[in-house]
């Protein structure tokens with residue numbers, strides 16, 4: 335998606351008749367916001383998987399381990415939820431997409447921070463530099 339999106343922006347910048355800001359705004363509404371919201375939802379509804387036998391649990395059991403005694407891990411990570419967050423934040427800073435779009439991204443960012451806590455120097459993703 336990243337590449338396709340980069341090309342779209344480059345094309346829009348080249349063609350004067352196309353409003354780049356409008357395209358960015360569209361991508362935010364149709365891809366980035368639904369993606370972030372969907373990921374947060376999947377994170378909240380995720381299942382847990384045993385590291386040894388692979389059995390999955392709909393929720394973390396009270397004993398916090400698998401029936402076979404091994405540890406359980408979350409199937410959805412913070413990184414996968416935040417995949418496009420930095421891209422989205424950068425776009426709303428760089429382009430004048432309006433208060434509404436900007437507020438949506440910042441609200442989602444706040445929500446992600448509420449769920450996971452403040453991020454502390456996480457590993458950067460390739461998409462952070464696009």
Ligand SMILES: [Zn+2]
Pocket residue numbers: 384385386387388389400401402403404
């Ligand atoms: Zn197990």
